[in-house]
Amino acid sequence: MNYLVFAAAALAEIAGCFAFWAWWRLDRSPLWLAPGLLSLAAFAWLLALTDAEAAGRAYAAYGGIYIAASLAWLWLAEGMRPDRWDMLGAAVCLAGASVILFVPRPA
Structure with a gap:
């Protein structure tokens, strides 16, 4: 469940940030900011849905998923294929996120 929520949150965060990037760096219309803000709000809501018992741990695990999703965005949305070092x-980041999420912890 957490991986799906993190993946959806990453997509929302990247799309929201890209809307600002497009407006600021690519000279797109300021109208890009409205869906960008909605997307960033969706990101925050989705991240709060995770099963993690602490916000900091959820954010740390999410970081690994975000990195992988950013490289997928690079490839799918920007047309630049990640190299083997990116992959x-x-x-490594996904492995770290998995350790954070799934290692047994004392109750």
Whole structure:
């Protein structure tokens, strides 16, 4: 469940930030900001839905998923294929997120 929520949150965050990037750096219309703000609000709501028992742990685990999702965005939305080092880095980050999420902890 957490991976799906984190993936949806990452998509919302990246899309929201990209809307600001497009307005500021790509000279797009300021109208891009409205869906960007909605997307960033969706990101915050989705991140709060995770099963993590502490916000900091949820944010830390989310970071790994965000990195992998950012590279997917780079490839799918921006047309730049990640290289093998990008992919290795994303794999390391996903492994770290999995440790944070799934390691047994004392009650």
